Amino acid sequence: MEVLKDAAASALSEIDQTTVRMRKAVAARSGSSVLILWGVIWIVGFLVPYFAPQHMGWIWLGLDVIGIAGTVLAFRLEEPTRSASDWRFSLFWLLLFVYGGVWIAILQPQSPYQVTAFIVTLIMFAYVVLGLFWERFMLWLGLAVTALTLVGFYGLEFWFWAWMSVLGGGALAGTGLYLRLRWR
Amino acid sequence: MGELDELLCQPTRLRIMAALMALRPDEKVDFGCLRTTLDLTDGNLGAHLQKIEEAGYIRVEKTFVGRKPRTYLAVTDKGRAAFGDHVAALRRIAESAAGDHPHE
Numbered sequence: 477m478e479v480l481k482d483a484a485a486s487a488l489s490e491i492d493q494t495t496v497r498m499r500k501a502v503a504a505r506s507g508s509s510v511l512i513l514w515g516v517i518w519i520v521g522f523l524v525p526y527f528a529p530q531h532m533g534w535i536w537l538g539l540d541v542i543g544i545a546g547t548v549l550a551f552r553l554e555e556p557t558r559s560a561s562d563w564r565f566s567l568f569w570l571l572l573f574v575y576g577g578v579w580i581a582i583l584q585p586q587s588p589y590q591v592t593a594f595i596v597t598l599i600m601f602a603y604v605v606l607g608l609f610w611e612r613f614m615l616w617l618g619l620a621v622t623a624l625t626l627v628g629f630y631g632l633e634f635w636f637w638a639w640m641s642v643l644g645g646g647a648l649a650g651t652g653l654y655l656r657l658r659w660r
Numbered sequence: 661m662g663e664l665d666e667l668l669c670q671p672t673r674l675r676i677m678a679a680l681m682a683l684r685p686d687e688k689v690d691f692g693c694l695r696t697t698l699d700l701t702d703g704n705l706g707a708h709l710q711k712i713e714e715a716g717y718i719r720v721e722k723t724f725v726g727r728k729p730r731t732y733l734a735v736t737d738k739g740r741a742a743f744g745d746h747v748a749a750l751r752r753i754a755e756s757a758a759g760d761h762p763h764e
Binding site: 480481484485487488491494495496497498501502505552553555556557558 | 671674675678679680681682683687688689690692693694696697698725726728732747750751753754
């Protein structure tokens with residue numbers, strides 16, 4: 477009877493471990509490439525003011541086109557799961573960007589510093605929400621990057637863009653790499 | 661009262677079903693993702709999936725993304741019920757056995 481008990485307990489433990497591993501693997505594959513892509517885009521894009529400030533608008537437009545095309549491609553090629561409710565997750569991000577656009581239109585920020593700080597903290601707000609429901613490290617990372625963005629916004633001037641490149645881009649790319657390597 | 665399912669007493673098949681049960685009811689998973697997650701070879705996973713599919717526990721859907729063939733897998737209602745019964749039986753064994761030996 478003891479052997480049977482051990483086998484049953486082992487099977488139940490295996491089921492629990494597989495369940496957790498599967499959900500995390502699906503989640504990691506769904507978003508890691510996209511996070512790495514946007515992280516690299518932010519790292520490069522936030523450094524533009526240092527080497528081509530006069531072309532900042534066009535360069536960011538190009539980077540955004542690359543990012544959106546890459547995001548669509550990544551979800552098509554890497555899509556690990558399909559479901560009837562996939563639209564909810566897509567809608568979350570779409571609404572976030574719509575809200576961001578609406579607030580930028582309402583507040584009409586006067587400098588690229590303000591726009592950048594707003595966008596980075598908006599994405600970090602999404603991190604905080606996802607961290608509450610999913611991976612706890614995203615909650616702390618979101619709060620830390622938000623706080624450090626404010627430090628950079630109020631305390632740094634020349635180094636603000638390098639600060640955002642490392643912090644914002646690093647947070648996105650780092651999260652993608654972490655999810656990919658940890659749960660692969 | 662659930663009984664142990666002979667098909668699911670095989671450890672790999674139990675892990676496959678556990679992985680598929682981790683998905684939402686309306687969700688289906690790509691073959692490659694399942695293979696990587698469970699650390700199985702194409703052949704090994706394919707052979708076990710065939711047996712589970714023959715039992716009617718999973719649904720296999722073949723489709724194309726662009727020109728690339730993709731296979732998606734999902735648990736059927738029958739599979740969900742069988743897995744639930746199997747897990748209930750495992751729990752009963754684990755708990756009753758523990759009750760038989762309270763001082764261990």
